[in-house]
Amino acid sequence: xxxxxxxxxxxxxxxxxxxxxxxxxxxxxxxxxxxxxxxxxxxxxxxxxxxxxxxxxxxxxxxxxxxxxxxxxxxxxxxxxxxxxxxxxxxxxxxxxxxxxxxxxxxxxxxxxxxxxxxxxxxxxxxxxxxxxxxxxxxxxxxxxxxxxxxxxxxxxxxxxxxxxxxxxxxxxxxxxxxxxxxxxxxxxxxxxxxxxxxxxxxxxxxxxxxxxxxxxxxxxxxxxxxxxxxxxxxxxxxxxxxxxxxxxxxxxxxxxxxxxxxxxxxxxxxxxxxxxxxxxxxxxxxxxxxxxxxxxxxxxxxxxxxxxxxxxxxxxxxxxxxxxxxxxxxxxxxxxxxxxxxxxxxxxxxxxxxxxxxxxxxxxxxxxxxxxxxxxxxxxxxxxxxxxxxxxxxxxxxxxxxxxxxxxxxxxxxxxxxxxxxxxxxxxxxxxxxxxxxxxxxxxxxxxxxxxxxxxxxxxxxxxxxxxxxxxxxxxxxxxxxxxxxxxxxxxxxxxxxxxxxxxxxxxxxxxxxxxxxxxxxxxxxxxxxxxxxxxxxxxxxxxxxxxxxxxxxxxxxxxxxxxxxxxxxxxxxxxxxxxxxxxxxxxxxxxxxxxxxxxxxxxxxxxxxxx
Numbered sequence: 001x002x003x004x005x006x007x008x009x010x011x012x013x014x015x016x017x018x019x020x021x022x023x024x025x026x027x028x029x030x031x032x033x034x035x036x037x038x039x040x041x042x043x044x045x046x047x048x049x050x051x052x053x054x055x056x057x058x059x060x061x062x063x064x065x066x067x068x069x070x071x072x073x074x075x076x077x078x079x080x081x082x083x084x085x086x087x088x089x090x091x092x093x094x095x096x097x098x099x100x101x102x103x104x105x106x107x108x109x110x111x112x113x114x115x116x117x118x119x120x121x122x123x124x125x126x127x128x129x130x131x132x133x134x135x136x137x138x139x140x141x142x143x144x145x146x147x148x149x150x151x152x153x154x155x156x157x158x159x160x161x162x163x164x165x166x167x168x169x170x171x172x173x174x175x176x177x178x179x180x181x182x183x184x185x186x187x188x189x190x191x192x193x194x195x196x197x198x199x200x201x202x203x204x205x206x207x208x209x210x211x212x213x214x215x216x217x218x219x220x221x222x223x224x225x226x227x228x229x230x231x232x233x234x235x236x237x238x239x240x241x242x243x244x245x246x247x248x249x250x251x252x253x254x255x256x257x258x259x260x261x262x263x264x265x266x267x268x269x270x271x272x273x274x275x276x277x278x279x280x281x282x283x284x285x286x287x288x289x290x291x292x293x294x295x296x297x298x299x300x301x302x303x304x305x306x307x308x309x310x311x312x313x314x315x316x317x318x319x320x321x322x323x324x325x326x327x328x329x330x331x332x333x334x335x336x337x338x339x340x341x342x343x344x345x346x347x348x349x350x351x352x353x354x355x356x357x358x359x360x361x362x363x364x365x366x367x368x369x370x371x372x373x374x375x376x377x378x379x380x381x382x383x384x385x386x387x388x389x390x391x392x393x394x395x396x397x398x399x400x401x402x403x404x405x406x407x408x409x410x411x412x413x414x415x416x417x418x419x420x421x422x423x424x425x426x427x428x429x430x431x432x433x434x435x436x437x438x439x440x441x442x443x444x445x446x447x448x449x450x451x452x453x454x455x456x457x458x459x460x461x462x463x464x465x466x467x468x469x470x471x472x473x474x475x476x477x478x479x480x481x482x483x484x485x486x487x488x489x490x491x492x493x494x495x496x497x498x499x500x501x502x503x504x505x506x507x508x509x510x511x512x513x514x515x516x517x518x519x520x521x522x523x524x525x526x527x528x529x530x531x532x533x534x535x536x537x538x539x540x541x542x543x544x545x546x547x548x549x550x551x552x553x554x555x556x557x558x559x560x561x562x563x564x565x566x567x568x569x570x571x572x573x574x575x576x577x578x579x580x581x582x583x584x585x586x587x588x589x590x591x592x593x594x595x596x597x598x599x600x601x602x603x604x605x606x607x608x609x610x611x612x613x
Contacts, residue, residue: 010030010031012027013027014027016038023045025040025042026038026040027040027041064077064078064115066119070147070424071093071424072090072424075089085106085134086105088101088103088119090380099383100386102148104134104135105118106118106133106134106139116181118132118139118180122193123194124195124196124199125341126425127145127341128224129143129147130201131144139176140153140174141154141177142154145335146341146380147425148380149377154228155170155228156168156173156174156228157230160230161231168208173207174207175206177191177219178191178203178211179203186284186286188202188237190235192238192239192240194243196240197240197243197245197365198365199223199350200221200244202218202247204217205217218233220266229267231270232249235251236250236251237252239285240287241262241315242359245323245358245359246262247262247263248315249261250282253282257279257280258274258275260273264354264355264356265353268353275313276298276309280300280311281301282300283299284299285299286299296313318356319358324357327351327355328349329350330347330367340372343426344369344372344427345369345370346366347369371427373429374422374429374431374432375428375432376391376432378423378426379423379436382417382419382420384417385420392419402444408443408444411443413440414443415441416438416439416441420436421438422436422437455470456469456471
């Protein structure tokens with residue numbers, strides 16, 4: 001476990017092999033991992049070596065987890081028709097729903113045989129990534145400033161090291177970068193950035209129609225990938241000194257060297273220094289930054305048969321003084337001139353080029369960050385939606401919109417997607433935010449699946465006055481809080497069962513429904529409706545409805561049963577007034593069953609009543 005990161009530091013996640021050769025996901029406490037104390041969060045079997053636990057996210061699918069930074073998950077999945085490419089997916093903040101960020105991302109096989117995705121998260125700039133994508137049998141380098149919502153090619157440098165113009169026009173020609181992280185932690189790899197030096201990117205690459213590993217050179221960007229400069233014709237390892245205030249470069253370890261190059265102006269000018277009297281195969285560099293000392297340690301060997309050599313360099317003497325306020329200038333982060341990146345305008349402080357001063361311990365890069373008005377590019381396609389040719393997000397062919405609210409309980413609310421979701425950690429405000437943000441709606445009313453009402457004896461007719469036992473069957477029950485508010489009504493006329501009246505959503509505690517008094521009243525006087533309720537205690541009470549005109553059909557009359565808990569209720573409507581509501585030539589009976597039962601049922605009738613039973 002990681003202190004301050006894992007919520008349950010003593011919780012152990014296991015892939016447990018079963019006797020039949022399958023694998024299950026098991027969790028237990030480190031102190032008590034006996035069989036009795038084990039939990040099985042996922043009851044079914046999982047694929048071997050597919051369990052991934054990273055930060056707050058747990059996966060039992062065979063995913064290649066790229067990153068769980070910035071409150072979401074980057075995952076790569078290889079489809080059945082892919083060999084050396086993966087599709088890149090980006091999750092919501094919960095790590096549950098994933099949307100496609102880029103198809104056919106290239107992979108590179110490392111020294112140990114493992115597949116490494118050609119995707120690089122630029123440190124220091126939130127939401128900025130660089131990826132190599134295979135397209136039409138070519139691999140090209142793309143960059144995004146909004147977490148994969150939009151991608152574009154890299155603009156090649158305008159000139160070479162000699163100052164000659166480079167004629168490279170997009171989209172036919174662009175800059176392509178090698179994005180492999182070094183398997184040696186003491187070498188920089190083919191691309192380097194640093195959080196304390198936002199906007200500075202140093203990488204190995206080439207200029208042309210596609211990525212190539214021939215005729216490569218070193219390139220640097222000091223404005224977050226908007227423009228690039230070539231700094232070396234050969235491959236070098238590059239490290240950041242003094243919180244990114246200086247860059248140090250050394251040739252690849254395959255070539256022995258006794259020189260290093262240092263730049264104090266973000267790679268525009270380089271100064272050569274000798275660090276060894278004899279050329280050294282540099283196997284690694286340790287950069288130690290402290291308050292009083294700036295030490296850089298080279299280790300390697302003079303030949304393949306020689307012993308290890310350690311060379312320490314104190315580069316503090318290179319600086320003439322500590323930087324003051326006059327040594328800094330402001331830099332505005334932008335994307336091809338667009339000042340709003342991830343929904344905000346950010347201003348950074350940088351040391352003026354050529355000022356040989358030390359940044360110091362208290363140096364802070366970010367000067368200010370101001371939210372922007374929300375626009376369309378601040379929103380990406382939500383789960384189940386895909387971007388069409390016109391740029392709008394439309395439902396994917398496989399997406400069933402009703403599934404989104406399936407787990408939604410009646411009486412509660414859910415967020416109905418507009419097809420868009422705000423890019424995670426985007427700080428924009430107002431503008432089109434309301435138009436693109438999911439709408440809060442009440443959970444929809446839908447009947448339970450496979451609802452079947454039958455009688456115990458299987459008959460569909462019954463004599464008036466006889467007891468009938470009904471059976472309710474559901475193939476798929478609703479959540480409990482939904483079931484508590486479902487009423488099922490059936491209407492009976494004489495000895496014949498008619499169609500069900502309706503299934504009603506009971507939003508409030510009282511049971512309210514309409515009594516259809518659609519019968520001819522042969523004489524003036526009240527019509528009585530009697531209901532009976534069953535629970536722990538049975539109860540019967542009458543209701544009265546006055547008929548003021550002769551031979552006129554009465555309209556529906558709404559009645560409400562105030563209750564705490566109940567199991568079932570039934571009622572009779574008598575269009576003739578009788579003391580006991582018997583000997584009727586025409587009765588209408590209402591039956592009500594709850595799909596979810598509670599005990600201790602009570603009811604209080606509303607309106608005028610008597611207590612003849």
